[in-house]
Amino acid sequence: MDNEIFDIAIIGAGPAGLFAQFYAGLRELKTALIEATPRIGGQITALYPEKTILDVAGFLGISGRDLVNELKLQTDLVDSKTFLNSEVTNLKKIASHFEIEINHHASFLAKSVIIASGNGSFSPRKIDVPGSSEAEQSGMLTYLLPGLSEVADKDFAVVGGGNTAVDYAVELIDHDCHVSLIHRRDNFRAMESSVTKLKNSRRTNFLTPMKITGLSPKKEKLEIELQSVPDGAVKRVSVDRLIGGFGFTASSRTINQWEEFPEQFNQGFLTNEAQMTSIAGIFAIGDASIYPGKSDLIATAFGEAPTAINQAVNYFDPDRGGPQHSTSLNKKEVFKHDRIKSRYNS
Template sequence: MTATEHDTDLLIIGAGPTGLYAAYYAGFRGLRVAVVDSLPELGGQITAMYPEKQILDVAGFPTIKGRDLVEGLVTQAATARPTYFLDRSASTLDHTGDTVVVGLDDGSRITAGALLVTAGIGKFSPRPLPAGEGWLGRGLEFFVPSFAPYADKDVVVVGGGDSAFDWAQHLEPVARSVTLVHRRAAFRAHERTVAQVRASTVELVTNAQVTRLIGDGHVSEAEISVEGQQPVLRPCQAVVAALGFLADLGALQQWGLEVHKRHVVVDPAMRTNLPRVFAAGDITEYPGKVRLIAVGFGEAATAVNNAAVAIDPSAHVFPGHSSEA
């Protein structure tokens, strides 16, 4: 990649659902827009980890597959003609009068009237499975971008959150068997999904852990230890460790943003504590915050409308309804 100088009205860091919608909405407000993302493809975590996952909390869609949602958002964002800087990370932030200047890790510099951070909750590294050291790619995976490789396999899913239950539910009609192992009897997943998994052929093993993986070059068995019982070996050709991810805000932590528990604090206008810097989506924190894609869309519109005024003080926060002539 060649280092470049670029000038725009609004720079968005993060090309996930919130960032893509913000790009569209910036175009709706007549702003030039650029988008930076550390991943090589648009769609953020959905594209990287959950393309086959059914998403249930987007208005207008009782259910929509992750890749289809991203496709629609990319098409919508294209109306704003954004300039994309993919496979590049934002490294530095400087303020120069009425602009912000963001330096990228390839040496490029982007000057903008305002900055909107929609970067999920930063870079992720999966929480390790204690028994899984050395097995990654040999039957152990941390997420499921495609269900096809699990056809007719005995699968063990480890975890008790939404991802664990979603993958168990989606793999059930594909795999020969699915066992979900969780270290507690209570789950963090959505109640409806838990009920659906309980009603399926998925076997739930609680108060338990996967204590050992066994195989000759590839996983063939998993040792499952239930509290107070002797460990049991299960046939297993695939293990999905859905134990969550450790968040890392990366270089953003050095910018002087007010951060609470790895989330960026914003006011009702989605302003951060830094001038001309806004945030929206999962990365934000404020009283009553709910981390849903649908909420991120609303925050993106709020942030862009307020950023429009920061860029051009003669503009109005409320742009009028999109249905008005």
């Protein structure tokens, strides 16, 4: 990617960054979407892929996973580059361009930058017991729900006492799995109705108050060693898969070290009515942006994306004009896929 000059670099492939990528494509901009993790979707993918989102315009209700899939299909229509596993480790101004450093070495230039980094990069809170690294490498310990279409009648264990663990367990019993829910207390800090649903299900086995003391991946199964919290008694169970449900942490540590660092308030970048930050040419959208009256919602992020893209064009190419309504665009020229172009041939 060295020496490439993009019109716009979008940092973060959550819903805000994905919709910005599509909209930039409609405006035929040379765009790079840069995501620190291996997967697109931001908080939706990391925290609630199976939950139903009710407040996205045009959908009566859509699962997180499906919304991210729809966004991906939309971005696939336009010409743009996506870089996964690519954390933006520095941002600095060089003459009239911004230099975007990736993973501390590669870099490229962009005429403008859109920060769509949410609350920072995500990582799950991990289980740290003897055998946990081996279990994770074997694929029998994960921190996200698997695709739920082919899991019926499998034996899962979920560990944790909050909403993440309880939501995972509910999704699994809803898909006809057996779930052992492991928690070091008898009480859960989660939605009461979900806990009641688990208690009323014959598919749930509560292993409380117990903590995991070791993991041993065997041929097909994962053996979990548990210790009773009150009396220290040891018990072993075997499951097809263990899911860690301790939640995720987002960290802005890397972003805080950027040389070009716009003004912040409450960990968001302060933006004006053009979604521009305190640094001309750097815009912020979605949860990364803050202004009076801001709601951290997907719908809000979808509105901020076109504002930022159009204002970015005004910033680096003020004579270009626009935007047009999408209904006036030549779809055959804008959309790159033949499959889509042919839809507009008649």
